[in-house]
Amino acid sequence: MIHGIRRRIALALPATAALSAALLTGGAQASAPAGLAGLAAAPDIPVASVQQDLKELQAVADANGGNRAHGRPGYQASITFVKQKLDAAGYETRVQEFTHGGATGYNLIADWPGGDADQVLMAGSHLDSVRAGPGINDNGSGSAGVLEVALAVAANDLKPTKHLRFAWWGAEELGLIGSTHYVESLPDGEIAKISGYLNFDMIGSPNPGYFVYDDDPALMAPLTEFFKGKGVETEGIVINGRSDHAAFQRAGVATGGLFTGAEGTKTQEQARKWGGTAGQPYDRCYHRACDTTANIDATALDRNTDAIAHAIWELSGA
Numbered sequence: 001m002i003h004g005i006r007r008r009i010a011l012a013l014p015a016t017a018a019l020s021a022a023l024l025t026g027g028a029q030a031s032a033p034a035g036l037a038g039l040a041a042a043p044d045i046p047v048a049s050v051q052q053d054l055k056e057l058q059a060v061a062d063a064n065g066g067n068r069a070h071g072r073p074g075y076q077a078s079i080t081f082v083k084q085k086l087d088a089a090g091y092e093t094r095v096q097e098f099t100h101g102g103a104t105g106y107n108l109i110a111d112w113p114g115g116d117a118d119q120v121l122m123a124g125s126h127l128d129s130v131r132a133g134p135g136i137n138d139n140g141s142g143s144a145g146v147l148e149v150a151l152a153v154a155a156n157d158l159k160p161t162k163h164l165r166f167a168w169w170g171a172e173e174l175g176l177i178g179s180t181h182y183v184e185s186l187p188d189g190e191i192a193k194i195s196g197y198l199n200f201d202m203i204g205s206p207n208p209g210y211f212v213y214d215d216d217p218a219l220m221a222p223l224t225e226f227f228k229g230k231g232v233e234t235e236g237i238v239i240n241g242r243s244d245h246a247a248f249q250r251a252g253v254a255t256g257g258l259f260t261g262a263e264g265t266k267t268q269e270q271a272r273k274w275g276g277t278a279g280q281p282y283d284r285c286y287h288r289a290c291d292t293t294a295n296i297d298a299t300a301l302d303r304n305t306d307a308i309a310h311a312i313w314e315l316s317g318a
Helices: 017-029 047-062 073-089 134-156 179-183 188-191 217-229 245-250 268-274 298-315
Strands: 005-010 092-100 104-110 116-126 161-171 194-200 211-213 234-239 256-258
Touching: 047 073, 047 134, 047 298, 073 092, 073 104, 073 134, 073 161, 092 179, 104 134, 104 179, 116 134, 116 179, 116 298, 134 161, 134 194, 134 298, 161 179, 179 245, 188 194, 188 298, 194 217, 194 245, 194 298, 211 217, 217 256, 217 298, 234 256, 245 256, 256 298
Parallel strands: 116 161, 116 194, 194 256, 211 234
Antiparallel strands: 005 234, 092 104, 104 161, 211 256
């Protein structure tokens, strides 16, 4: 993840307000909040499965010079690991190549068959690390969370109203290169079909905050309502070009997402409501060699992965 954020307190939108916002943003295919339209409830995503994926990504880094960075063998091995799991689950996958800094980069795109091709709901995360370390929180956590939700879609044979597309981006750490390449390579007509993009970058910080992207009310609502149901107060956050949603925003696509914090410092008030240690970074190992599997808060990882599933089920009209 790269830099620059603003924060404010974010409360869950009332159900009726969320529905109105969703209809304005997503058109006739937008789904009502859970409970208003008899929607199927999202499954609980076992945190042990997410943690196992992180162990696999750690092993990839350990076998490839300690990182999973753009242009390094650890990144290509990370793409192979995720793609194999998605292919086995029945996804239509493709690897998109791009070049940056004299090295070939890769985006992995996975489409779940079915749904309205004119109403595409996307969720994504960057899969690359910095060269300094294995990048298990930044951003193995988001990548593994999105992967396990995608696998849950397949395991439940979900038949959403909207078409579901998941993505794992390359070279985010070098300036959002992969996601920008993807968006800029799309014809205008294809961009117009994306009803929303959800971004998940660092969802298991060891001194976690609970931040929800404050970009679009309809995409924010199911995320805040999930945490409200768990008794967790969230804060809205504006991430000014800091992660892969930025290219979608520039193209006019509604965006949302989750974040548990990076190098910023947890306040006394945040420690009171979330636990953890005030006056310390959310992630003391941000962009460092110590961003390993030991650098993950399991509770934050579990809550955020379940929140992703809740949002995908609700926003896709499952």
